[in-house]
Amino acid sequence: MELFKNYKEGDASSLIPMMQDVQDQYGYLPEEEMVKLARFTHLPVARIYGVASFYNQFRLRPLGKYVIRVCRGTACHVKGSLDILRILESELGIKAGETSKDLNFTIETVACIGACSIAPVIAINDEFHGGLTAKSLSKLVSRYKKMVQKERKQ
Amino acid sequence: MRFIDYYEQKKSADEPPAGRFIVEALENFSADQQSESEIQQVRKSVLLENISEPAILIGMGTCGLANGANKVMEAIEKELEKHQISAKLIPVGCVGYCAKEVIVDIKRPGELRISYAQVKVTDVPALIESTLVKNEIYHEKLLGVYYPDGALMDENLPDINSIPFFRNQQKVVLANCGVIDPENIDAYLARGGYQALHKALITQSPDNVIQEVIDAGLRGRGGGGFPAGKKWHFARNTKADQKYLICNADEGDPGAFMDRAVLEGDPHRVVEGMIIAAYAIGASEGYVYCRAEYPLAIKRLEKTIAQAKEYGLLGEKIMGSDFSFNLKIKKGAGAFVCGEETALIHSIEGKRGMPRPRPPFPAVSGLFGKPTIINNVETLANIPALINNGAQWYTGIGTDNSKGTKIFALSGKIVNTGLVEVPMGVTLRKIIFDIGGGIPDGKKFKAVQIGGPSGGALPESVIDTPVDYESLKSVGAIMGSGGLVVMDESTCMVDLAKYFMTFIQSESCGKCIPCREGTKRLLEILERLTHSYKSERNPEEALLRFQGMMYLERLADVIKNTSLCGLGQTAANPVISTLRYFRAEYEAHLYDRKCPSGHCRELLTYFIDTSKCTGCTLCAIKCPENAIIGEKKGPHYIIDERCVRCDQCRVNCNYDAIYVR
Numbered sequence: 114m115e116l117f118k119n120y121k122e123g124d125a126s127s128l129i130p131m132m133q134d135v136q137d138q139y140g141y142l143p144e145e146e147m148v149k150l151a152r153f154t155h156l157p158v159a160r161i162y163g164v165a166s167f168y169n170q171f172r173l174r175p176l177g178k179y180v181i182r183v184c185r186g187t188a189c190h191v192k193g194s195l196d197i198l199r200i201l202e203s204e205l206g207i208k209a210g211e212t213s214k215d216l217n218f219t220i221e222t223v224a225c226i227g228a229c230s231i232a233p234v235i236a237i238n239d240e241f242h243g244g245l246t247a248k249s250l251s252k253l254v255s256r257y258k259k260m261v262q263k264e265r266k267q
Numbered sequence: 268m269r270f271i272d273y274y275e276q277k278k279s280a281d282e283p284p285a286g287r288f289i290v291e292a293l294e295n296f297s298a299d300q301q302s303e304s305e306i307q308q309v310r311k312s313v314l315l316e317n318i319s320e321p322a323i324l325i326g327m328g329t330c331g332l333a334n335g336a337n338k339v340m341e342a343i344e345k346e347l348e349k350h351q352i353s354a355k356l357i358p359v360g361c362v363g364y365c366a367k368e369v370i371v372d373i374k375r376p377g378e379l380r381i382s383y384a385q386v387k388v389t390d391v392p393a394l395i396e397s398t399l400v401k402n403e404i405y406h407e408k409l410l411g412v413y414y415p416d417g418a419l420m421d422e423n424l425p426d427i428n429s430i431p432f433f434r435n436q437q438k439v440v441l442a443n444c445g446v447i448d449p450e451n452i453d454a455y456l457a458r459g460g461y462q463a464l465h466k467a468l469i470t471q472s473p474d475n476v477i478q479e480v481i482d483a484g485l486r487g488r489g490g491g492g493f494p495a496g497k498k499w500h501f502a503r504n505t506k507a508d509q510k511y512l513i514c515n516a517d518e519g520d521p522g523a524f525m526d527r528a529v530l531e532g533d534p535h536r537v538v539e540g541m542i543i544a545a546y547a548i549g550a551s552e553g554y555v556y557c558r559a560e561y562p563l564a565i566k567r568l569e570k571t572i573a574q575a576k577e578y579g580l581l582g583e584k585i586m587g588s589d590f591s592f593n594l595k596i597k598k599g600a601g602a603f604v605c606g607e608e609t610a611l612i613h614s615i616e617g618k619r620g621m622p623r624p625r626p627p628f629p630a631v632s633g634l635f636g637k638p639t640i641i642n643n644v645e646t647l648a649n650i651p652a653l654i655n656n657g658a659q660w661y662t663g664i665g666t667d668n669s670k671g672t673k674i675f676a677l678s679g680k681i682v683n684t685g686l687v688e689v690p691m692g693v694t695l696r697k698i699i700f701d702i703g704g705g706i707p708d709g710k711k712f713k714a715v716q717i718g719g720p721s722g723g724a725l726p727e728s729v730i731d732t733p734v735d736y737e738s739l740k741s742v743g744a745i746m747g748s749g750g751l752v753v754m755d756e757s758t759c760m761v762d763l764a765k766y767f768m769t770f771i772q773s774e775s776c777g778k779c780i781p782c783r784e785g786t787k788r789l790l791e792i793l794e795r796l797t798h799s800y801k802s803e804r805n806p807e808e809a810l811l812r813f814q815g816m817m818y819l820e821r822l823a824d825v826i827k828n829t830s831l832c833g834l835g836q837t838a839a840n841p842v843i844s845t846l847r848y849f850r851a852e853y854e855a856h857l858y859d860r861k862c863p864s865g866h867c868r869e870l871l872t873y874f875i876d877t878s879k880c881t882g883c884t885l886c887a888i889k890c891p892e893n894a895i896i897g898e899k900k901g902p903h904y905i906i907d908e909r910c911v912r913c914d915q916c917r918v919n920c921n922y923d924a925i926y927v928r
């Protein structure tokens with residue numbers, strides 16, 4: 114219950130911030146935490162699942178070490194972000210919304226990260242990469258793949 | 268005691284007067300005109316003009332950071348250390364000239380503030396050496412100079428405001444963005460901050476404030492354009508023990524970043540606007556609902572609120588008045604529909620963000636059933652200047668029905684991507700060509716999407732439309748929140764409509780059938796247009812394609828007329844507007860089975876230009892279908908029957924030998 118110490122028991126209006134805290138802690142919403150949340154807020158677990166599945170931010174499965182967010186906003190779209198996404202998907206062998214089996218990469222799509230001026234943009238964890246082309250993206254991906262390999266050896 | 272004596276006395280004390288002192292002075296001395304002007308003098312002295320060591324200001328908004336501003340900052344720190352120069356590094360928000368990031372401004376004591384653009388890490392040693400060691404101008408990266416009012420100009424040093432990008436702008440809301448340190452309340456106070464709040468609290472009644480906003484004709488900048496003063500009036504006249512004020516910082520329109528820039532570059536302006544609005548309607552509690560995709564804006568807001576509290580500008584009995592107001596931040600969780608006001612309220616209450624029918628309007632029954640006013644970031648950021656200068660000044664900017672300025676975010680196929688603030692009523696042409704610098708790579712302008720997923724794509728023929736709420740509606744678009752995505756001849760309009768339908772499909776909350784199912788059918792119709800015969804297994808598909816086109820407009824109408832909230836009601840707009848202005852392009856997809864802009868891949872045929880092909884065999888190796896044949900060092904050919912239009916050959920060819928038709 115350490116996680117909820119800043120909140121009042123039974124306060125349903127703080128549900129979303131509490132879920133955000135849980136996700137910050139674990140990277141996703143584990144089932145047992147959702148049950149605990151239900152008890153703490155005096156809400157049915159179904160209600161919590163309902164909120165979790167409504168908002169794009171919440172995830173029910175753990176994420177990869179590198180989360181690649183591909184912007185699919187309008188500005189990025191007209192600058193070819195769909196191709197960027199396709200290339201990423203084929204290079205990593207996973208689809209948008211999936212995590213690789215070795216838990217290294219996750220691909221997500223977002224609608225605009227607010228850096229439209231350097232479209233097309235992707236963010237790897239919190240680092241932005243803008244003005245991407247098929248070639249610069251391939252280079253970027255192989256850099257990360259190499260990094261992952263090196264980490265595995267250690 | 269007179270103010271100036273008090274000031275002198277403080278100045279000689281150990282602790283030199285700073286921003287907090289100005290707040291105290293306003294509370295205690297501002298009753299007479301003379302003290303008021305003396306306070307203005309003191310405000311200026313806290314400004315950059317009185318610095319004792321060089322100040323280096325770096326654009327560190329999300330956009331600057333994305334361009335590597337923090338690496339530039341590190342490099343500057345290293346250089347300063349190397350030369351043993353002591354200087355103050357100040358991260359600022361952004362001036363909006365994204366195409367020129369990273370922007371670094373340098374001001375030495377007693378000299379002009381000079382702005383350098385597109386600074387890379389490799390430029391830093393030379394930049395620091397020439398500006399701070401040799402005291403010269405580093406002309407290679409010079410953008411312009413900030414001249415104080417009435418100062419003499421040097422021919423060799425261009426005034427930053429005479430650059431085409433800035434010349435046609437009028438900065439009211441963005442006046443401080445990129446100029447001051449957004450995390451320092453003193454910097455905001457020095458530029459006249461919280462003066463409007465003081466004026467409203469001490470010299471105006473809430474009804475006066477509301478009347479001023481009504482007289483100014485300020486309309487909501489979040490998209491709808493509803494008069495802000497009128498809305499406040501409803502809330503003021505509803506009796507309740509508790510009222511709420513919410514700032515809508517959800518900025519869901521993909522391709523818009525105005526609110527983000529204001530929150531990152533001048534958050535105190537938004538907070539000051541909120542306190543004044545809360546005073547006017549009688550709210551004692553407020554929320555900023557900010558999208559989670561803007562972590563930097565959230566961080567700055569947190570700091571801003573803490574500083575305002577410390578200075579007694581938030582909390583109990585603000586500035587010595589009887590008015591109390593507290594402010595909290597709520598993070599969004601990634602749902603476009605939560606920008607809609609009733610959905611937003613549900614989200615703050617901890618529920619799924621689904622809209623509900625209105626009335627009752629939130630001004631009567633909103634958050635937790637209490638009267639609630641929701642305004643957009645930019646609407647609220649207009650309030651301080653409006654109150655300071657009065658309604659008469661405000662109505663002097665803009666057109667008959669649309670007063671004031673509007674911020675636009677320029678992106679897509681445009682030279683000067685960035686953020687611009689212009690008076691209402693300038694034409695789209697002026698924004699896109701004079702300020703935006705036109706289309707890059709010698710391509711031709713095709714359309715501009717204004718108003719995001721609820722707006723429309725406007726072609727060259729109506730680009731002389733002035734930007735005001737009514738004119739834009741008459742040509743089939745809306746003002747929206749201010750995203751302008753420019754497209755050139757290589758953008759396919761059917762694909763654009765398809766893109767928006769995909770977006771709406773994933774963002775519809777699913778509460779009502781026309782929006783949830785209707786947009787799905789719309790999307791299917793558009794997808795059939797872009798599929799080739801080859802990928803259609805079912806012979807009925809061709810018939811469905813024609814049938815879909817025949818019903819398209821009727822379906823769009825039904826969705827518009829029967830959806831519950833603004834999302835559904837406007838969802839078909841991109842389809843309707845592209846059909847209105849680019850019908851021929853739809854017909855080419857339908858009858859000729861071609862995509863004139865060369866975008867819809869399934870409708871293209873791939874060729875190799877044998878005069879350019881060197882026979883390097885790279886394309887044949889990359890082709891997943893073995894569709895490319897040819898001898899090494901001889902010309903290659905594509906067998907169309909095998910080609911699946913994966914584009915790999917074109918992307919990988921180093922000689923530009925592969926083209927499509």
Ligand SMILES: Cc1cc2nc3c(=O)[nH]c(=O)nc-3n(C[C@H](O)[C@H](O)[C@H](O)COP(=O)(O)O)c2cc1C
Nearest residue numbers: 487488489515518519606607608642643646833834
């Ligand atoms: C689907 C949908 C999304 C919206 N998104 C936003 C948004 O991101 N930001 C915003 O300020 N208003 C948004 N609005 C408009 C709000 O509902 C509301 O009208 C506005 O915040 C009122 O503030 P204003 O009068 O200051 O414009 C949206 C409306 C709809 C229907």
Ligand code: SF4
Nearest residue numbers: 776778779782832835
């Ligand atoms: S119109 Fe769409 S988004 Fe709005 S309430 Fe209906 S289903 Fe939800």
Ligand code: SF4
Nearest residue numbers: 890910911913914916
């Ligand atoms: S588009 Fe793809 S399938 Fe067609 S020829 Fe090129 S590489 Fe081969």
Ligand code: FES
Nearest residue numbers: 184186189228229
């Ligand atoms: S559209 Fe991609 S960052 Fe805005």
Ligand code: FES
Nearest residue numbers: 328330361364365
């Ligand atoms: S440089 Fe900041 S919004 Fe573009």
